[in-house]
Amino acid sequence: MTALPTYTTDVRRLEEFSAVDLYAMLKMRVDVFVVEQECAYPELDGNDLDCLHLRLFDRADLLACARLWRPSPDVLPRIGRVAVSPDHRGKRLGDALMREAIVECEKAYPGEAIEISAQAHLQKFYGxxxxxxxxxxYLEDGIPHVDMVRRPKSA
Incomplete structure (x- = not known):
């Protein structure tokens, strides 16, 4: 099994990013979701301002990112825009990213379930x-998806 690379975790709001760090994160998301997956859709959807942004990086090299947010008070907290840099795949970073995202969601929204819109072929991974x-x-931007929920652990 491939050893998990060393990484640093960073969680912050959009306005706390430097221009260079913001560019790197948004470029990676566009490279993965728009270019690689060939989905012409508004990646910059207006929701980033309301999110916490989680990044994994090694020194200055961005490895992976996700966003954590609650669209409204009557909707469950969500993990979305989960992306691993194409240059760093196969190193178990998707697993590390999601585990960190779950921890951060549990900190931000204690005792609440967490929702995701998962690409259908990743159900086993998220499970x-x-x-x-x-x-x-259902189809989202031409890609089969399913909704999934992670219930909070019982107290």
Missing amino acids: SLGFERTSEE
Whole structure:
């Protein structure tokens, strides 16, 4: 099994980013979601201002990122825009990123379930992290997805 690389975790709001760090994160998301997955959609969707942004990096090299947010008080907290740099795949960073994202969501929204919109082919991966499928399969930007929820641990 490939050893997990050393990484540093950073969680911050959008306005706390330097221009260079913000550019790197948004470029990686566009490279993954728009270019690699060939999805013409508004990656810059207006929601980033309301999110916490989680990054994993090694020195100055961005490895992976995700955003954590609650769209409104009557909606569950969400983990989204989960991306691992194409240059760093195969190193178990997706697992590390999601585990860090869960911890940060639990800090920000204690005792609450966490929701994701998962690409359908990743159900087993998200299931291994405690997420359960809660919807039928649907298309989002031409890619099959399912909704999944991770329930809070009992007190």
